[in-house]
Amino acid sequence: MDIVDIINRDPKDVAKFLMHEFGIGANIDGKRLIIERKLTQEQISQKIQEYLETYVFCYECNAPPDTEIQKIGRTSVLVCKACGAQHPH
Ligand SMILES: [Zn+2]
Numbered sequence: 001m002d003i004v005d006i007i008n009r010d011p012k013d014v015a016k017f018l019m020h021e022f023g024i025g026a027n028i029d030g031k032r033l034i035i036e037r038k039l040t041q042e043q044i045s046q047k048i049q050e051y052l053e054t055y056v057f058c059y060e061c062n063a064p065p066d067t068e069i070q071k072i073g074r075t076s077v078l079v080c081k082a083c084g085a086q087h088p089h
Contacts, residue, residue, distance in 0.1 A: 008068075009056065017051050018044070060085035 015026045015033055022043075025036040035044075058067050058080035066082040069089075078087040 013055075013069075014048070014051060017055075018047055021047050021050075055089075058083060058085055059087055 011028050011031060011033060015028055018024070018033070018035065019026045022035075022037070022039065024039075027034045027036075055069065055078065056067055057063070058078070060080060061083040063080055063082035067078055067080045070077050070079050072086075072088075076089045078089065080086070
């Protein structure tokens with residue numbers, strides 16, 4: 001899954017998200033995501049898009065991979081390195 005490189009996220013996080021959303025098992029093999037069920041490319045793309053909107057894109061400036069998830073106390077916060085915006089989850 002090249003998408004994981006592009007968005008600069010741990011493949012495990014993306015896998016966890018997809019597993020939760022689809023209620024399926026998935027494994028990481030190197031950089032490939034192995035999903036234990038047949039899903040269409042469309043289904044996966046749609047979920048990845050949701051993931052991006054929720055966990056990657058900055059809500060303020062829409063900067064894509066210039067964000068990172070930081071743990072502040074017990075909260076995960078999406079921090080934008082481009083504009084400095086912070087969005088708790
Ligand atoms: Zn921003």
